[in-house]
């Protein structure tokens with residue numbers, strides 16, 4: 001009897017775990033930056049049922065990160081100018097992101113030509129129906145390198 005109860009308990013644990021996995025949906029986004037200081041996409045969309053976003057940034061150029069580095073930073077549109085200007089003195093080693101900047105919803109590190117980097121972040125940082133701005137925080141890049149991320 002004890003064994004039956006134990007196996008029943010185990011089965012219900014498995015069922016709970018199975019539901020958790022079924023409910024988790026990782027949605028993949030890809031974007032590239034160039035030596036011409038451009039992203040190849042002006043808009044990214046995340047479907048409403050995505051629970052996680054896996055963002056991959058490629059740098060398709062040849063220039064080194066110190067000269068033409070790119071990252072991908074996500075923020076609310078009104079916060080972009082402040083995040084970008086505070087990122088300049090934060091320095092290259094900090095990926096031009098101010099330490100502990102709560103306005104930053106997600107960001108990759110800075111990469112140079114030929115490199116690729118990925119991050120995964122939860123969609124719980126976003127509001128359904130919201131539109132956000134992604135940009136590159138390398139000094140001087142955000143004027144050209146930005147786009148809109150829509151959720152839901």
Ligand SMILES: [Cu+2]
Pocket residue numbers: 033037068069070071136137138141145
């Ligand atoms: Cu850049």
